[in-house]
Amino acid sequence: MKTLIKFFLTYGVYFLFALLEVGSLLLVVNSNKFQQSVFFTSCNSVSAKIYEANQSVWDYFGLKQVNQELAVENAALKNKLILVDNQYNSLRVDSQRKKSIVLDPEKEYICYSAKVINNSINKLQNYITLNRGSNDGIKEEMSVINSQGVVGIVKTVSEHFSVVMPILNPKAQISCKIKGKVIAANDSMGVIKDIGSLKWTGEDYRYANMIQVPRHVPVRKGDTIVTSGYSDFFPEGILVGTVEGFSKSSDDNYYNIKVKLSVNFKTVSYVDVLEYKHRKEQDQLQLQAAK
Amino acid sequence: MKLILQNIFRFIVLVLVQVLILNNIKFLGFINPYLYILFIIILPLNISRSFLLILAFALGLSIDIFSNTVGIHAFATVFVAFMREPLIKLLIPRDDNHEIVVPSMLSFGKSQFIKYAILMVLAHHIVLFFIESFSFSNFISFSTRTLSSAAFTLILLLSIERLKMRR
Missing domain, CATH: 2.40.10.340 (Rod shape-determining protein MreC, domain 1)
Structure with a gap:
């Protein structure tokens, strides 16, 4: 018994090392299973919270681009509106055969x-x-x-x-x-x-x-x-x-x-x-x- | 006591920096520095080897949980933690060994510390990327990914150490 304890005290590190490495390898190999478990992925509430806070900071840096995109979209929609308006007006007046469309305002x-x-x-x-x-x-x-x-x-x-x-x-x-x-x-x-x-x-x-x-x-x-x-x-x-x-x-x-x-x-x-x-x-x- | 608090703080900061900033770098599409290994590298030498392994496992697993790569970082970090002591014994002559508590450029000497950091980071990255891909089949891509990321990590790590030395 004494020798056993002594043995573990001397070589315990190696056992621990092997244990941890085998444990992490098992995690890797079974990662598909663990991906589904909430605890081991970023779905768990602690990491999710941290990511959420982080995202809300990064969102501010994207605002300029979002604004620009919205402005571009707005302008495009306005142009379209003018076009449709003109088309509508001219279609009302003209005969069936000749339809006058306005491509450029x-x-x-x-x-x-x-x-x-x-x-x-x-x-x-x-x-x-x-x-x-x-x-x-x-x-x-x-x-x-x-x-x-x-x-x-x-x-x-x-x-x-x-x-x-x-x-x-x-x-x-x-x-x-x-x-x-x-x-x-x-x-x-x-x-x-x-x-x-x-x-x-x-x-x-x-x-x-x-x-x-x-x-x-x-x-x-x-x-x-x-x-x-x-x-x-x-x-x-x-x-x-x-x-x-x-x-x-x-x-x-x-x-x-x-x-x-x-x-x-x-x-x-x-x-x-x-x-x-x-x-x-x-x-x-x-x-x-x-x- | 101060050392313990310092290390707890370092653990948290390194994990956060890793998962919130460094994991988003993706420089050139594949370069991703893993600076968190700095925690293992500069952990005091007088802690027991088993405790070091457990700490390494905890560190790796925290990174894993945040980056959805279960086990990969834990494996690599435990591996590096395990080979830390033999590596230090190899690099530093035995009689100086007892006076050093915290590895740094000052205590190790510049060239020895750089050697130590390079070996640790390389070992960590090689194991990490190998476990990630689980094969050497695409050796060129594997080695470029490993070496470039390791270089990036080393630049960050050594500059941090350098700054500490100046202070």
Whole structure:
């Protein structure tokens, strides 16, 4: 007996060590079981309380960002309200066929809907034919969009038909701007990074290239590309696509940005043709100023 | 008495700092310093070895409970506590051993203490990350995680010790 006690006194540490290590290993191995027991996890009231107090402190540091997000969302909702209001007012007045929609609160557009009756995507210069013509009010150089985004520009018009030059035509160059990632859905704010023009490369109907974007612009994958509103054809802020990738060419100071087009040109079937109401006025004024 | 209160206070502060601040760092996605091991490193030398093990188990388990990793920290901390005494005997010549009560840069000497801290932290992190993953199958990721976190812990630990020395 004496020797046993002596033995434990000398080697007790090792037993304790082994015991504790085996105990913690058992805890690890059975951790799934213990995760469910409240005592061993942060669900127990002491640690939960401490975490709660800690969180209430950290919450204050997040307030600024929360405020900013709310402001952005507010602005987006306001913009939407203006849009809906304008649409509602114009729909009340106009006839069934012609509905005047307001995309930009300052510029008014009339929207004609049309069906695509002929379409190509795999040629070097593609064209889309629509079943509406000058009899229906379509004129040359009107802009064509659909619910997904920008389609193209009306090129020639006959009495009953019109031909659209889509983005998938190297002759069509559309002035676009790069917006940062959109925070709230459908918000028209976003940070505008730079303006460039969009040109199709003639290879893939899903992608186009954006040129003339200087290198200092912080382009990121996933940024949205929208129309700039600087060219006469398109209202501002219509979706064109998203940045898929970009490369810096070695010989000049511009990015070569690959844009994934938002419109699926393969399946495009119904489009909206937009007429800018004050176009003539604007053109005349610009001509006068240039004289 | 003062030493006991000091150590109780240190225990609580280290656990809170660990779970509330350091566990949220996630620097570069995987670097997570485990400073709480400082408690074991600078615990007085004159306490019994069994008590040291029990304290280590308590410390590890408290960290475990807060970070929902039952047993992992307890295992690593107990392991480090167990190998503390042999390690000190190895580093410090036997005849100086009895005068030292609290390990620090002053009592051990700078280079000896740094060696001691490095070995303790490394042992702790290696055991910890090994138990966490339970395999060496992804050895590169294992070693980068271990070494970077250990380096981070050491920087924190040695700077704290350095500050104490100046005071």
